[in-house]
């Protein structure tokens with residue numbers, strides 16, 4: 001069975017979480033499978049070994065983004081929910097499938113590297129609001145987002161189109 005199918009089989013659906021009508025894709029069951037988790041990390045690491053930085057979105061994006069960054073021995077940059085980063089930040093507000101939020105990035109996250117190649121990582125793209133905000137922040141501090149990688153894409157919410165309209169490639173392993 002191919003990797004995408006095995007990942008699909010390992011993800012658990014939780015109906016009506018966190019709100020009625022949402023089918024929540026629970027990745028903890030995938031993380032529990034050490035072999036499969038490691039294969040997912042290797043899959044993305046191999047494709048993006050030439051980037052300069054990996055950016056991950058709090059909080060589930062940290063799990064995959066940090067593991068990919070460590071595997072390819074590149075720096076990891078956290079995009080965090082408002083008020084969590086200690087140094088000077090810039091922020092973007094956004095809407096998501098079940099609410100509103102705001103994320104931030106440290107202004108010096110790419111140090112003095114000019115126009116670094118950046119891979120954006122999150123576990124899931126739904127409306128694309130979170131990833132769009134992340135891309136805007138990365139670009140504002142000089143990053144060149146070569147791709148946005150997701151484990152899961154909820155195609156019926158058209159988030160990937162929103163990201164492609166920004167000129168960024170979308171790479172999702174499994175689609176629903």
Ligand SMILES: O=P(O)(O)OC[C@H]1O[C@H](OP(=O)(O)OP(=O)(O)O)[C@H](O)[C@@H]1O
Nearest residue numbers: 058059060096097125126127128129130
């Ligand atoms: O495409 P969108 O509609 O913007 O939704 C996708 C985002 O929603 C989830 O995060 P959430 O904000 O629930 O945070 P968490 O990872 O801390 O649970 C998911 O991990 C993505 O970051």
Ligand SMILES: Nc1ncnc2[nH]cnc12
Nearest residue numbers: 022023024025097124126
């Ligand atoms: N349906 C969903 N399952 C898990 N994470 C999500 N983030 C946004 N929508 C989601």
